[in-house]
Amino acid sequence: MRVLHVGAEIFPLVKTGGLADVLGALPQALIGQGADVRLLLPGLPAIADAVLHQKIVAEIGPSFGAARITLRLGQMPYSHVPAYVIDAPFLYRRPGSPYQASDGSEWPDNAQRFALLGWVGAHLASGELDPTWQPELLHAHDWHAAMACAYLAAHPPASTATVFTVHNLAYQGLFPSGDFPLLGLSSRFMASTGLEYHQQVSFMKAGLKFAQRVTTVSPTYAREIGTHEFGFGLDGVIRGRGADVSGVLNGVDGAVWDPSTDAGIAARYSAVQLAGKARCKQALQAELGLAPRADAPVFGVVSRLTSQKGLDLVLGALPGLLRRGGQLALQGAGDAALEAAFLAAAKAHPGEVAVRIGYDEALAHRLIAGADAILVPSRFEPCGLTQLYGLRYGTLPVVRRVGGLADTVVDASDDALQADRATGFTFDAATPAALDAALQRASTLYAQPERWRRLMARAMAQDFSWDGAAQKYVALYRDLIRPK
Numbered sequence: 471m472r473v474l475h476v477g478a479e480i481f482p483l484v485k486t487g488g489l490a491d492v493l494g495a496l497p498q499a500l501i502g503q504g505a506d507v508r509l510l511l512p513g514l515p516a517i518a519d520a521v522l523h524q525k526i527v528a529e530i531g532p533s534f535g536a537a538r539i540t541l542r543l544g545q546m547p548y549s550h551v552p553a554y555v556i557d558a559p560f561l562y563r564r565p566g567s568p569y570q571a572s573d574g575s576e577w578p579d580n581a582q583r584f585a586l587l588g589w590v591g592a593h594l595a596s597g598e599l600d601p602t603w604q605p606e607l608l609h610a611h612d613w614h615a616a617m618a619c620a621y622l623a624a625h626p627p628a629s630t631a632t633v634f635t636v637h638n639l640a641y642q643g644l645f646p647s648g649d650f651p652l653l654g655l656s657s658r659f660m661a662s663t664g665l666e667y668h669q670q671v672s673f674m675k676a677g678l679k680f681a682q683r684v685t686t687v688s689p690t691y692a693r694e695i696g697t698h699e700f701g702f703g704l705d706g707v708i709r710g711r712g713a714d715v716s717g718v719l720n721g722v723d724g725a726v727w728d729p730s731t732d733a734g735i736a737a738r739y740s741a742v743q744l745a746g747k748a749r750c751k752q753a754l755q756a757e758l759g760l761a762p763r764a765d766a767p768v769f770g771v772v773s774r775l776t777s778q779k780g781l782d783l784v785l786g787a788l789p790g791l792l793r794r795g796g797q798l799a800l801q802g803a804g805d806a807a808l809e810a811a812f813l814a815a816a817k818a819h820p821g822e823v824a825v826r827i828g829y830d831e832a833l834a835h836r837l838i839a840g841a842d843a844i845l846v847p848s849r850f851e852p853c854g855l856t857q858l859y860g861l862r863y864g865t866l867p868v869v870r871r872v873g874g875l876a877d878t879v880v881d882a883s884d885d886a887l888q889a890d891r892a893t894g895f896t897f898d899a900a901t902p903a904a905l906d907a908a909l910q911r912a913s914t915l916y917a918q919p920e921r922w923r924r925l926m927a928r929a930m931a932q933d934f935s936w937d938g939a940a941q942k943y944v945a946l947y948r949d950l951i952r953p954k
């Protein structure tokens with residue numbers, strides 16, 4: 471089966487969150503299942519300059535405000551997955567984030583920038599841009615790629631199936647209605663049955679309305695987004711799709727995240743050879759200026775600092791964590807008030823709280839390897855990857871029981887402990903007190919090394935591989951591609 475994946479970011483070239491990890495790993499896993507997969511990516515500098523052996527496939531005339539657009543086909547570095555790159559310097563050759571200027575404001579022409587991505591996806595799918603390869607199915611990721619589904623609906627080639635994956639419903643690609651004429655769609659699309667959302671244009675709705683199937687990145691989040699609490703105003707649209715909405719849990723890229731082969735951590739270790747983990751902890755405490763106490767449970771955080779991630783709860787639960795002798799190691803960037811609050815906490819508790827503001831992939835590995843537990847107290851979490859990395863590294867997750875966190879962490883309740891099923895700690899209410907209670911349970915078990923090691927072994931034995939996820943996507947694709 472020929473499948474085109476369309477998305478805006480891809481690990482390790484451009485990454486603002488878990489979406490990049492998915493696009494960096496899933497295509498290869500699908501190829502492993504026998505699928506013929508290609509990528510379509512915007513020519514952001516880090517992508518356009520890194521994709522190997524690029525050859526021109528099509529010259530596209532002036533559109534979406536760009537005078538010159540060239541479609542090239544090359545290969546991803548590392549994975550060698552074939553990748554189409556849209557070379558449109560006027561729209562894409564900008565430094566920094568794919569979505570925002572350096573002052574944090576959205577690029578003013580994001581509607582054109584990501585409409586182009588969808589437009590090229592749709593025209594590749596219809597066979598107009600590359601006569602040598604036509605996908606049977608187009609898989610669009612998040613609002614950035616969602617317009618592909620609308621353009622295909624506008625000029626449907628009978629043969630192309632479509633899947634749209636929601637990686638995070640909070641980011642919807644909303645634009646003023648005045649931008650609609652820039653999209654080149656007939657006015658019937660600017661209706662509540664189409665892209666219109668409270669007199670604005672919603673790219674997310676293009677995917678939700680026009681893709682044949684909608685998936686999201688965990689089964690629980692697939693149920694949650696049909697509710698008022700988690701639907702960000704689109705729960706009605708999602709409920710309207712009924713059984714077309716499903717969840718496939720993300721995997722972990724074992725080539726990148728594996729403590730037995732990770733060259734970037736102080737010592738390699740595995741479930742049967744755990745000595746290296748203690749060395750990683752020592753190294754982390756030394757690196758971050760934490761007191762070198764082997765008996766202090768180190769609670770780690772690697773996260774975007776946004777209200778989604780619930781890190782204000784960590785600030786609220788910090789006094790209890792410290793009172794019980796714990797340490798906090800946080801790495802993150804985002805909301806200025808949260809950054810300032812964590813820096814102030816580090817200043818107030820030298821040697822016990824360490825905070826590194828910024829985005830640093832290598833430090834993320836050292837932190838997850840060196841910490842004893844990883845905190846993910848999210849208000850909502852489509853899948854969450856850091857808790858999966860934590861499980862793999864024997865760094866027990868302490869998570870709020872929502873979305874993918876609920877699907878991947880088994881709470882250390884008495885029953886689960888007895889049945890040897892527990893892999894971490896979960897809590898329900900989004901309050902500092904509820905997090906504190908979970909942290910307290912973690913500290914109590916941490917003080918019983920034999921029981922903690924059992925939990926680590928169980929956590930490290932979990933298998934969240936991309937192969938399992940890829941099999942589920944292939945089954946879904948088969949359903950849609952099957953001759954009708």
Ligand code: ADP
Binds near residue numbers: 489772774801830853
């Ligand atoms: P989201 O996509 O909502 O940010 P996920 O848990 O799905 O959350 O994915 C986050 C990814 O980004 C993980 O790979 C995590 O390790 C990484 N990450 C988040 N913040 C940082 C940071 N400050 N430095 C390095 N990696 C980070």
